[in-house]
Amino acid sequence: MSDDPTDPFRAQPEPRTQRMARPAQPTERFEHLTERFAPPTAELAPPTEQFAAPTEKLARPTDPHAEYRRQADLFFAGQSAPRIAPAAPPQPPAGPLIFDLRPWHALWGVSVLCLLAALFSDSMFGWMLLAVAFGVGGWWAMRKRVGWPPDVRETLTRRRLAPPTPAGAQPPAAPPIPFRPMTVSELFTGSLRIMARNWPTLVGIPVALLFGVVLVVYAFAMAIGHFVFDTASSLAGGSLLSGDLMSNMMILYVVFLVVIAAIGLPADALLIALSVSATEDAVRGRGIRFGAVLRRARRRIFAVCRLTLVFYAVIFLTDIVMMFAVGAAVMAGAPEMLNYLALVAALGVFAFGVLFSLSPIVLVVEGRGVFDSLRRSATMSKPAWGRILGIHLLWVVCVFPLVFGGFFVGFNVLYFALALGVMIAWVRVLQVLVYTDLRMRQEHYEQQLIAEWTQNTGRMPL
Known part of the structure; x- marks a missing residue:
């Protein structure tokens, strides 16, 4: 071939796009790779019954305070909410009542002890004043039918010194502040x-x-x-x-x-x-x-x-x-x-x-x-x-x-x-x-x- 660029019979160079093109590859050469890295089929999947998660055991526990939080949110929003009944008090042990002890009985007992202390003490005047004060307090408690606080009443009930509180007898509690x-x-x-x-x-x-x-x-x-x-x-x-x-x-x-x-x-x-x-x-x-x-x-x-x-x-x-x-x-x-x-x-x-x-x-x-x-x-x-x-x-x-x-x-x-x-x-x-x-x-x-x-x-x- 002639190297003269003006020669019309000189071999022309191949275009750049054709020279850089990637030749087509046969698909048969990659079939083994496709089979090797293919995702697991159904026969390779683990048995669902054997590895199933224990849904009942790992279930999220319910929040016991959710209802109270909801009521608090309703309260702050100015809305009303249904009341939740408080837990029932523990039942006292069965048995006959030994004595119905009232607050005025206790106050009069302390008054008698103060009188006895006045007889054997140098400060007789002070013990006499306390005896009179406790005696008047017992009379006032009897007139007003003053009852025991809940904690004292439960203690006396367990010792059969007071009858159990009837259901619904306690008024609904109100916050002290x-x-x-x-x-x-x-x-x-x-x-x-x-x-x-x-x-x-x-x-x-x-x-x-x-x-x-x-x-x-x-x-x-x-x-x-x-x-x-x-x-x-x-x-x-x-x-x-x-x-x-x-x-x-x-x-x-x-x-x-x-x-x-x-x-x-x-x-x-x-x-x-x-x-x-x-x-x-x-x-x-x-x-x-x-x-x-x-x-x-x-x-x-x-x-x-x-x-x-x-x-x-x-x-x-x-x-x-x-x-x-x-x-x-x-x-x-x-x-x-x-x-x-x-x-x-x-x-x-x-x-x-x-x-x-x-x-x-x-x-x-x-x-x-x-x-x-x-x-x-x-x-x-x-x-x-x-x-x-x-x-x-x-x-x-x-x-x-x-x-x-x-x-x-x-x-x-x-x-x-x-x-x-x-x-x-x-x-x-x-x-x-x-x-x-x-x-x-x-x-x-x-x-x-x-x-x-x-x-x-x-x-x-x-």
């Missing part, structure tokens, strides 16, 4: 309403516990007094300034403080946990039962003891600082500064108590640790510190008649236990309501309370 941010008057009326409905747990148990603690401490103090008197009489000349007597008195004083701390600290922690747990049950619509409340209180008693030790440590450190401040003021020749120092220390301790007053409630209700409860209480109380301070001061004014009444009764163990039990129960119930009010203002806590009240009582809190 409005499920919304409350005013100061609503806080106080709500706390009194809770105490009146649940006085056996909130007041009766603290009074009985305090009465026993006071008797033990009084007996121990009397034993120490007799020991000191006998030791002083046996020493030469009975000198009260003897070295042996002073050392013995210091040892006994330390032992007395240790015994009081060993008795008072767990008792104080138990009363705090008991009052908070019972008030939470009342607010959430749960029936208050002695056994359930005591079990929950015992589970948190050691945590409450640690928290109480923190408060005692603050007071103890304040006393130590005051001792050094008093010594410095006396050495500086400025005794008039002692009054200002005492006032500043008292205000500081009071402010600390108000700021962290909700920490026991946080520890019991939310199950937090000690320092986490203190931090949570400070966070909640700071925005409403003035309001909480005013509530505590108003409570002090309200309980002042109980303190003032002690001057008329004198040193009376029963009155001391009654007054202190009422004061402890009232302040704890009030603090729980303050905690609930702050959570409703800051966290919309009322939605959870309404849902739990509906679940526990079977009715919406209208």
